[in-house]
Amino acid sequence: MPYLLDTDIYIYLAAGNPRIREKIEEVGEENIFLSAVSVAEIYFGAFRSARVDDNMKKIRRNLEKLQILNFTRHTAKIFGRLKAQAMGTGQPIADLDLAIASIAILHQHTLVTHNTRHFSRLPELLLEDWT
Secondary structure, three states, X not given: OXXXXXXXXXXXXXXXXXXXXXXXXXXOHHHEEEEHHHHHHHHHHHHHXXXXXXXXXHHHHHHOOOEEEOOOHHHHHHHHHHHHHHHHOOOOOOHHHHHHHHHHHHHOOEEEOOOHHHHOOOOOOOEEOOO
């Protein structure tokens, strides 16, 4: 089964969280993906940090090991539908989170996140929390 790591899970992994590493070994690294949206969030965090150069090197090293899924016109359509549904219920979800969810839904990946509270409002999204 393929898994899309949310940004928070990638950060736990990069920080050396043993539980996340164990789960990746259990499911197989070939089944682990990251979205281009999460990559953007990761770079944003690095540029805001006090150790930009060190973090950039670490990101480059870590991203070489991961398969990256892009935001496309197909995910854009899912995003538009999900955003309209969320707005219709009066419970909007942040755009970047909706973009990540759209990528997971399109590719039929389980989204691995510690932020299950608002993602759980998307019934077609498969979720797991590995923390």
